[in-house]
Amino acid sequence: METESVDAVLTDPPYSTGGTYAAQRQRPPSEKYQDHDVKTKRSSFTGDNRDQRSFITWATLWLTECHRVTKEGGSCMMFTDWRQLPAMSDALQAGGWVWRNIVVWHKPSARPICGEFTRQCEFVLFGVKDRLARSHRRCLPGVYTQSIVAHQRRMHLTEKPIPLLEALLEVTPPGATILDPFMGSATTGAACQNTGRKFIGIELSPDYFKIAKTRLKAPTN
Numbered sequence: 001m002e003t004e005s006v007d008a009v010l011t012d013p014p015y016s017t018g019g020t021y022a023a024q025r026q027r028p029p030s031e032k033y034q035d036h037d038v039k040t041k042r043s044s045f046t047g048d049n050r051d052q053r054s055f056i057t058w059a060t061l062w063l064t065e066c067h068r069v070t071k072e073g074g075s076c077m078m079f080t081d082w083r084q085l086p087a088m089s090d091a092l093q094a095g096g097w098v099w100r101n102i103v104v105w106h107k108p109s110a111r112p113i114c115g116e117f118t119r120q121c122e123f124v125l126f127g128v129k130d131r132l133a134r135s136h137r138r139c140l141p142g143v144y145t146q147s148i149v150a151h152q153r154r155m156h157l158t159e160k161p162i163p164l165l166e167a168l169l170e171v172t173p174p175g176a177t178i179l180d181p182f183m184g185s186a187t188t189g190a191a192c193q194n195t196g197r198k199f200i201g202i203e204l205s206p207d208y209f210k211i212a213k214t215r216l217k218a219p220t221n
């Protein structure tokens with residue numbers, strides 16, 4: 001891709017998470033992120049079982065590329081969970097981004113954990129290339145409450161909700177070009193279509209690439 005050719009990166013990379021110990025994390029995503037009794041099984045995907053050191057190195061490599069292809073003043077929004085938050089904030093900065101915030105996605109329907117704190121949030125790390133080129137003067141929230149996509153309606157194992165992505169895109173200018181290098185079922189693409197942004201998506205899995213293409217041809221609500 002050309003240098004300085006997109007306005008923002010909005011992405012949900014493989015988390016390489018899903019267990020306290022290495023052996024649990026190395027299970028395929030179809031086991032880690034899907035209940036065994038779910039009726040419609042979704043395809044697995046690759047890149048989700050790196051050990052911690054190679055995960056940070058790998059993330060730094062692609063975040064550096066994302067930084068190169070983003071215009072000065074552009075931004076990067078990247079999903080992660082509580083376990084990988086420290087690794088990803090390191091990789092974001094090692095990739096050249098100026099770390100500006102952690103936006104919280106509060107999931108009201110998270111499964112309670114007996115005798116412990118419920119893991120009720122995922123996070124969106126927000127970084128900018130130099131200084132954010134602001135396109136409006138509205139004040140955006142730092143916490144978004146949004147239910148997860150019901151398992152029976154999911155196109156991807158780890159699908160993110162479209163309304164959440166639409167809300168995040170408010171930090172980008174209308175008509176902006178948005179890159180998602182891990183597009184999965186193209187939820188970011190659908191949010192871009194709904195909000196008048198242009199979209200570039202990259203996906204390694206042929207199954208999900210096909211789903212993404214079909215989804216982006218269809219109306220997205």
Ligand SMILES: C[S@@+](CC[C@H](N)C(=O)[O-])C[C@H]1O[C@@H](n2cnc3c(N)ncnc32)[C@H](O)[C@@H]1O
Nearest residue numbers: 012045047156159160182184185187203204205
């Ligand atoms: C967490 S999922 C994204 C899900 C997406 N947000 C959605 O709502 O459908 C990450 C995706 O990245 C893809 N992926 C993994 N490694 C990749 C790579 N090196 N290049 C491009 N895509 C990759 C996986 O196949 C997977 O679909």
